[in-house]
Amino acid sequence: MKGVVFNILEDMVTEKGGLMMWQKVIDKAGVEGGYTAVSTYSDDELFSIVGAVVAELDLPAETVISAFGTYMFGQLASRYPVFVDSCDDLFSFLESIDSVIHLEVKKLLTETNLPSISCERVGDDQLVMDYRSPRRLCVLAEGLIYGAAEHYQRPIMIEHPVCMHKGSDHCDIRVQLTHE
Amino acid sequence: MSDEAELYRKAFEREREARKAAEQVVEHHTRELYLKNQKLEESLKQLKDQQRVLVQNEKLAMLGTLAAGIAHEINNPMAFVHANLESLTDYLESYQKLVELQREALTLAPDQQEVAGAKIAKHVADADLEFFEEELPELLEDTRDGLERVREIVGNLRSFARTHTQERQAADIVAGxxxxxxxxxxxxxxxxxxxxxxxxxxxxxxxxxxLNQVFLNLLVNAGHAVEGRKGATIGVATAVAGGQVMIKISDNGLGMSEEVKEQVFVPFFTTKPVGKGTGMGMSIAYGIIVDHGGEIEVESTEGEGTTFTIKLPIES
Known part of the structure; x- marks a missing residue:
């Protein structure tokens, strides 16, 4: 996993619980805890840290991971504004993930485990994202989509009827625009 | 928070911002490198394509040299075979006339035989049939020789170009x-x-x-090097040494300067005038020998001559 993901997780934890909490988390996870955005680290290391955060906060893992996704979107958007600036609305941004953003990631790192994402619009208000990844981080993807929706100021509702965690080979993440 | 802790926190924040900035610089350069690498890969592909075309051109140029030589080789025997056939046609006419006169004589009465005999003798003398008789076997022999030479040339050409496959097989280099x-x-x-x-x-x-292509290349170059020189000599020698076969092609021609010698195997390097040489012949020869697990070396002294030595492993 890209180091930037670790950095953002650290930012989130220190922002919510201070440096002390981050130190506790990395102690509990049994990792060194120093990461640079431009390197790649093992997935297990990330999962250990997330596990430690979950234990520390005593919240369900899904809640923590989804919240992390939402937070991560904001951070990524501020570090790499070009990706969000080049899309006018939420759906066209989601559609650009595989063809534009992941291509850029490949330029920076020889990352081989990027998820494969394809989007299909169902009418004007609904988009179904087909998510496939050996990491099975569909909940993180959900969080990221919530973060994107916040950025584009479009309230949404997400359903997740088909899921890799329920034995399917992919996830269908259904994004519905809501009109408040 | 104590004052000191506050100072540390500020220092930590500064360092973190500095690290982020450094990471952005790295990312920027990495992206640039990636794009430059892509361009380089494209250029490399273009160069390889162009090289393929040049190699093809070089082969065609060699083929041109070869074709001119073969045309000359075949033209000579064909010229005298043709002339001999013309003579043979003339002879045939004279002999047909002789047969006709004799057939006529056989139908005549005995008292007319003498006149007919004189007529035949006159034809034999006029047409110089005695000379024809002497000449004929030689004429036929020459014609046969000429055709034999043409057959040999065609045979050589076939053995020169026999294996146009990529496969390697046991072959007699001396025959090549x-x-x-x-x-x-x-x-x-x-x-x-x-x-x-x-x-x-x-x-x-x-x-x-x-390998024949390499030999042809070296021999043609040797031929150019000795052009117009007194006592022009090209040496071709083979030997076996230490599990390798050795082929030496030498000449007592112009020789090469140190600068030329250093670049002799460099692609596109040529000492020939613009438009005369592709500068690829020697580099292709080098490639072929190296591809066979062998070596090709050059020794040369300006004004004295050049020797190319090829060493090839017997079990390549």
Whole structure:
């Protein structure tokens, strides 16, 4: 996993619980805890840290991971504004993930485990994202989509009827625009 | 928070921002490198394509040289075969006339035989049939020789170009050298002495067609080097040494300067005038020898001559 993901997780934890909490988390996870955005680290290391955060906060893992996704979107958007600036609305941004953003990631790192994402619009208000990844981080993807929706100021509702965690080979993440 | 802790926190924040900035610089350069690498890969592909075209051109140029030589080689015997056939046609006419006169004589009465005999004798003398009789076997022999030469040339050409496959098979390198030399006969015959010291070599696993291309290249270059020089000599020698076969092609021609010698195997390097040489011949030859697991070396002294030595492993 890209180091930037670790950095953002650290930012989130220190922002919510201070440096002390981050130190506790990395102690509990049994990792060194120093990461640079431009390197790649093992997935297990990330999962250990997330596990430690979950234990520390005593919240369900899904809640923590989804919240992390939402937070991560904001951070990524501020570090790499070009990706969000080049899309006018939420759906066209989601559609650009595989063809534009992941291509850029490949330029920076020889990352081989990027998820494969394809989007299909169902009418004007609904988009179904087909998510496939050996990491099975569909909940993180959900969080990221919530973060994107916040950025584009479009309230949404997400359903997740088909899921890799329920034995399917992919996830269908259904994004519905809501009109408040 | 104590003052000191606050100072540390500020220092930590500063360092973190500095690290982020450094990471952005790295990312920026990485992206640039990636894009430059992509451009380089494209250029490399273009260069490789162009090189393929040049290699093809070089082969065509060699083929041109070869075709001119072969045309000359075949033209000579064909010219005298043609002339001999013309003479034979004339002879045939005279003999047909003789047969006709004799047939006529057989139908005549005995008292007319003498006149007929005189007529036949006159025809034999006029048409110089005695000379024809002497000449005829030689004429036929020459014609046969001429056609035999044409057949040999065609045979050499076939053995020169026999294996146009990529596969390597056990082949006789001496035979390859000999067929290549014969194809160049017309270029070397009068002005150049070709000294052959061809010791028999064991069969070598190779692509003989490719090796013949190398020999042809070296021999044609040697021919150019000795052009117009007194006592122009090209030497071709083979030997076996330490599990390798050795082929030496030498000349007593112009020789090369140190600068030329250093670049002789460099692609596109040529000492020939613009439009005359592609500058690829020697680099292709080098590639073929290296591809066979062998070596090619050059020794040369300006004004004295050049020797190319090829070493090939017997089990390549």
């Amino acid at each position: 050298l000999q067929s290549t030399l014969k194809l160049l006969n017309s270029q070397f015959r009068t002005e150049v002495i070709v000294q052959q010291e061809l010791q028999p070599l064991p069969m070598v696993q190779c692509n003989l067609s490719e």
